[in-house]
Amino acid sequence: MDQTIKISYLDIVETNRKDRICLGKRNRVALFTDHGFNRELMTLVIPIALQNLISATVVSADIVMLGMVSQSAMSAVSLAGQITFALTLFYMGMSTGAGILTAQYWGKRDVLTIQRVLSIACMFSFCISILFFLSSFMFPETLMRFFTNDQELIQYGSRFLQMNSFSYLAMAISQMYLSVIRSMENAKLSAWISSLCLSLNILLNAICIFVLFSSNPEMAITGVALATVLSRIIELVCCMVHSTTRGTIHFRLPVRDGVQVSLLKDFWKYTLPVQGNYIVWGGALTATTAIIGHVNSDMVAANSVASVVKNLAVVLCGGIATGGSVLVGKYLGQGSVEKAKQAGNRMYLYALIFGIIAGCTILFLKPFVFSMVSLNVTAQSYLNGMLYISAFYCIAKSMNSTTIAGVFTAGGDSKFGFWCDAIVMWVIILPLGYLCAFVWQVPPLVLYLIISLDEVIKLPVAFIRYRQYKWLNNITRNFA
Template sequence: MLSRQNNRELGIDWKTFYGNVFALVVPMALQNLINVGVTAADVMMLGKVGEKVLSGSSLAGQVQYIMVLFLFGLTSGATVLTAQYWGKGDKKTIEKILGMGIRAAVTITLIFTIAALTIPGLLMKIFTSDPLVITEGIKYLKIVAFSYVMMGITQVYLYIMRSVERVVVATVVYLISLICNVILNGIFIFGLFGCPAMGIRGAALATLISRILELFLVFIYAKKFNRDILFRFRYFLHLDSVLLKDFLKYALPVVLNEVMWGMGTAANTAILGHMGSAAVAANSVAQVARQLATVVAFGLASATAIYLGKTIGEQKPEHAKAYAQRFWVLSVLMGLIGGGMILIAAPVATSLLALTPMAKEYLRFMFFVMSYFVVAQAFNTTMIVGTFRSGGDTRFGLILDMSTMWGCSILFGALAAFVFHASVPVVYVILMSDELIKVPVTWIRFKSYKWLRNVTRDMAEGV
């Protein structure tokens, strides 16, 4: 009753709120679905080629996955500032953040490109000891590495456009890229239309061409259609020292958070990778299923960060509290829908893929674990990535992930696998326990409202 009374006093039009949220969530959910679709296309097509090839591409993809987490941390940290400055109407500062973000992305992706081209075998050995899987993974890395820098530029630009409510452009760019990738995958992997069958190299080449197309489309949009937030080369070369300090303060914990979380996920993959190719193949499919089941929930998390950040920048803290209450309810609902989808998809996935009987048995169990895992993940992601970061509370997620993943699930999962020699299902349950542990801690932080802060300045003067 009190909550309804407060809402009336604030004058909130909830129909308008849900309409605005829907307009943000749908394009971003489609973007997430499209991004997962690229991985799913590789898994489905390479799964037809063989288990070793599928495992090789999946584990080689972990290198890009870690790189993307650096980029996601970078863009999520930038969103803390850009969404609030957007609510404040300060476009000049957002342009400075854009130049700063692209400069950081080029630096990060160049490092990963050099590593993938010079030490691909060493990178593969982190995730598996199977020589055939390593050989296939090296083939993939040596081609796909050339796409990393282009991917970094595209992702930073499109994510900052999202934080100023230009969400449709990314959907269009990634949809065209997905269509290109799927078509080229079929041609290059299986040798259609007279092309030689390239197998895993074909999947890598299709990805590279798709990334080139993405960057070209972004360049056209930036030059021809975007007149609000411009990329200015002088902001790429010369950094505003005051804004850089703010950027590092709020973005660095997010980068570390995403990287440590991503390395934790990669550690999970590495632990399973040393338990046999059947476990790796089943996990690669289960992870794609998880990503597909959480596309809407992750879109909701991004929408939460943008919507609440803008509201806080507009100096409306009570409105932000009221909106945040609705976002957590929506997150649980999206998680439940995602979990149900995974249970429905389990028998379909096991029947379609060319996996060994053991891998299929693992896959059925992993789908069951994922069905409840995604509910907790949807809630935690909306709170940590969306709500908390919208108000500049970026260190909490880092501390929580470090303690629950590295101090609990990964530590005990590794002990179960390598010391106590537990079965794959037992190890998998332990590795997937971190999101459940986070839920009560996340809820306590949310109810404290310590996350709700305005982090903008009157004007970030500089170049």
């Protein structure tokens, strides 16, 4: 009798084990065979990735084309671009905060509340842009001295900053509008407007660099800046025309009432941690660029090219993070928590796959990169090592951006990214980078490896946080 019970118990355990294995296999297969989710995701990811690609291509084209004219012009514009990058961090924080609320209220189809979210985001974005415009226009040399001591780079970079500062005023409004309509699953329109204007920017840059001012680096830099201003103004005009004629939401001043007060509290509750995260992360990247800028000009040139290649390689990863966050937010706004959880699991796996693809892309592009830019022998040796390091960096970057900047923020869990980047970047990476560069004076490639370890350090911490599922939150209110 006891033997019979023992055998029966073992049979039950074995059956349960087989059931779990079969269930695990079915879940893994479902990650790829849920055609409805995959179709929704790709509808968002492809336009967003295209938009990211063209946006990165503009920066890449500026760097590459100016590199054909002068290594100093290329390095100067790359360093001056850090100011625009800093402003972009504010845009990213504002647009992410607006996107969190927009995606969840879009799940409830509450367009009136989304209209209010757009007004709030545009108001604060424009105020920040005015501050950046005034500082870049009035004190360009002071800003450039933060990044380099090279007088030629300061002269070129200051000229670019002054001219380019006018584009900030147009970007303040257009970036918020494009972000909100993208979170309403209208990624195609957002991508179309951005792609059109950024493509125009590339064309105008090519005319300025190769036709009008091919032998005058200083005037070529001025032309590139003016081309950026013109393309951003056209982008804003396109947004305003669409909003007025066919848009679901419109540009309006904020309305002061009880609903607006509650929504403003929600906006800052979820935006401030994200904004802090981007400032902490971007500030650290800017500081590492400054460290590299004080090592030598050859490392600056190599880092300029490596950054461009890296940004081009991860465009699909960014599309997964942004597109997936829209779907997760929509599902949570609908109250479909289990569906949002499954979406997050699929996104995490896709992030790994696309990260590997991004790393392989960098290695594949290496020969083309060296044939397109004119660097001296020392800068070429630095660039070769940087590209190998960047290939592995992209895998961790893809997974972290999908979880921290995508899934977590979509569910209102926006504080984790702030604390994670604050500790990793400012407590670990930057002190190590400073010591390696100015105290221990390690070889440049060792320094580059040290300052590229941030995503690797964050990876296990982000995965543990993901598996806790604290990001599954419906943050909408019933204003009706």
